Amino acid sequence: MSINREVKVTCPHCDAVSPFQIWLSVNTAQNPELKGSIRDRSLFQFECPYCGEKTAVDYGMLYHDPDNKELIHYAINKENADEVYHMLTDDDKKGAFSSIFDQKYLIRIVRSKNQLLEKLALFDAEYDDRLIELYKYHLEKAFREEHPESENVEILFFSDPEGNPMLQIFNNCETQGVVPLNNSSYYELLQKHEKEMRDFREDDPVVDQEWVKTFLSPAYFEKPDIPRNTDYEIN
Numbered sequence: 001m002s003i004n005r006e007v008k009v010t011c012p013h014c015d016a017v018s019p020f021q022i023w024l025s026v027n028t029a030q031n032p033e034l035k036g037s038i039r040d041r042s043l044f045q046f047e048c049p050y051c052g053e054k055t056a057v058d059y060g061m062l063y064h065d066p067d068n069k070e071l072i073h074y075a076i077n078k079e080n081a082d083e084v085y086h087m088l089t090d091d092d093k094k095g096a097f098s099s100i101f102d103q104k105y106l107i108r109i110v111r112s113k114n115q116l117l118e119k120l121a122l123f124d125a126e127y128d129d130r131l132i133e134l135y136k137y138h139l140e141k142a143f144r145e146e147h148p149e150s151e152n153v154e155i156l157f158f159s160d161p162e163g164n165p166m167l168q169i170f171n172n173c174e175t176q177g178v179v180p181l182n183n184s185s186y187y188e189l190l191q192k193h194e195k196e197m198r199d200f201r202e203d204d205p206v207v208d209q210e211w212v213k214t215f216l217s218p219a220y221f222e223k224p225d226i227p228r229n230t231d232y233e234i235n
């Protein structure tokens with residue numbers, strides 16, 4: 001079910017206070033028009049009715065696409081992310097979600113608007129986000145070798161206006177460049193890892209660079225019946 005709420009936003013330009021509608025939950029079957037307004041960020045954009053200035057507003061939400069069976073929870077803080085994570089993964093709490101597990105929902109928890117938009121872009125383009133994180137892990141390693149002075153590197157996937165898969169590299173939130181995703185490298189990663197990965201829709205709800213570290217460690221394979229490939233480059 002889609003849920004919205006009106007909040008007051010103070011315009012940083014003229015200080016006028018105006019109402020703004022935020023969406024705590026978006027169900028794309030119920031409100032298909034919101035699919036586009038999340039992706040173009042207009043759902044997160046406040047336009048001041050007094051001075052016309054546009055301001056980005058950030059808020060957490062649950063994105064639910066029943067047609068593609070996708071559920072993405074954007075947690076605005078760590079406490080909320082942890083709470084939702086435990087609801088989805090603790091055995092004694094999981095029962096409440098048996099219906100979404102039975103339907104093999106793709107479930108993810110993200111911690112920023114950028115991550116939410118990234119997940120949407122790559123699921124729209126039918127990529128496996130775990131392989132994209134592995135791809136980013138290798139790309140970041142290469143980038144750091146070339147730019148040893150870099151500090152907080154973040155790489156985000158997006159589709160350009162022609163629909164080409166791209167990766168944008170940031171250092172300390174400043175863009176350092178954009179590179180196209182090499183599909184043959186992506187499929188190489190797929191071939192190398194698919195046999196030892198869990199089902200795409202049954203893996204951990206948090207898939208990010210921390211997930212990569214777990215995947216490249218023995219912990220991922222504690223679950224029986226997943227063969228261990230020792231052919232890794234662990235750094």
Ligand SMILES: [Zn+2]
Binds near residue numbers: 013048
């Ligand atoms: Zn204003």
